[in-house]
Amino acid sequence: MTKERSLNASAWSLSTIAVVIAITAWGQSLRWNFNHLSTYQFFPVLGLIAYGVMWSHYIAAVCRQYLKIDKSVLHKYFELTSLVVLAAIVLHPGLLWYQLWRDGFGLPPGSYLEHYVAPSLRWAAILGTLCLGVFLLYELRRKFESKSWWKYIAYLTDAAMIGILIHSLNLGTNLQRGWLRFVWYFYGVTLIASLAYIYNNKLNKKSS
Numbered sequence: 001m002t003k004e005r006s007l008n009a010s011a012w013s014l015s016t017i018a019v020v021i022a023i024t025a026w027g028q029s030l031r032w033n034f035n036h037l038s039t040y041q042f043f044p045v046l047g048l049i050a051y052g053v054m055w056s057h058y059i060a061a062v063c064r065q066y067l068k069i070d071k072s073v074l075h076k077y078f079e080l081t082s083l084v085v086l087a088a089i090v091l092h093p094g095l096l097w098y099q100l101w102r103d104g105f106g107l108p109p110g111s112y113l114e115h116y117v118a119p120s121l122r123w124a125a126i127l128g129t130l131c132l133g134v135f136l137l138y139e140l141r142r143k144f145e146s147k148s149w150w151k152y153i154a155y156l157t158d159a160a161m162i163g164i165l166i167h168s169l170n171l172g173t174n175l176q177r178g179w180l181r182f183v184w185y186f187y188g189v190t191l192i193a194s195l196a197y198i199y200n201n202k203l204n205k206k207s208s
Contacts, residue, residue, distance in 0.1 A: 004073045011060035011077045018052030025180035039099040043092055044173045050088035053081050055187045058194040089135055128167040131160035
């Protein structure tokens with residue numbers, strides 16, 4: 001097997017493992033009893049899936065750079081898994097906002113700030129909303145990535161990954177205790193290491 005095929009298979013495997021981890025932790029928290037599953041119980045798993053897959057994108061990108069493999073090798077992988085991420089990041093807050101509205105609590109941000117999140121954690125909810133906006137803005141990359149200013153949107157997206165890590169560790173239903181919290185710490189450490197590697201490569205290219 002060539003290193004290109006190995007990288008592609010590893011990227012898909014890593015994303016799949018991240019999804020399995022998210023679903024397993026979520027399912028365990030419900031004791032695998034989905035008979036009376038509510039929207040409030042369902043929406044958290046979408047956030048777990050989205051972050052796990054986005055994290056795997058960074059790890060795959062670092063491996064590609066380290067192995068000096070062309071971007072095209074992972075093109076289909078990024079295209080397909082990015083659709084999963086987009087659906088999950090929209091539905092994760094979207095389902096919560098919809099259910100709060102259905103329950104008579106009005107529209108966001110008032111609905112979740114006043115009726116769902118503890119006052120001491122409102123900052124984490126606002127941080128999550130801001131990061132969502134950055135991720136959605138990044139979806140415009142096909143139209144604007146050739147612009148000179150687009151690199152700043154990419155920087156914001158990297159910052160949003162750290163922001164969502166903070167958001168999830170403070171608000172995540174399945175992350176307040178148990179083994180998944182340690183997985184999230186691992187995601188955080190390896191994400192920061194990946195960003196350091198990526199930005200160091202960029203600096204080296206500029207200086208050469």
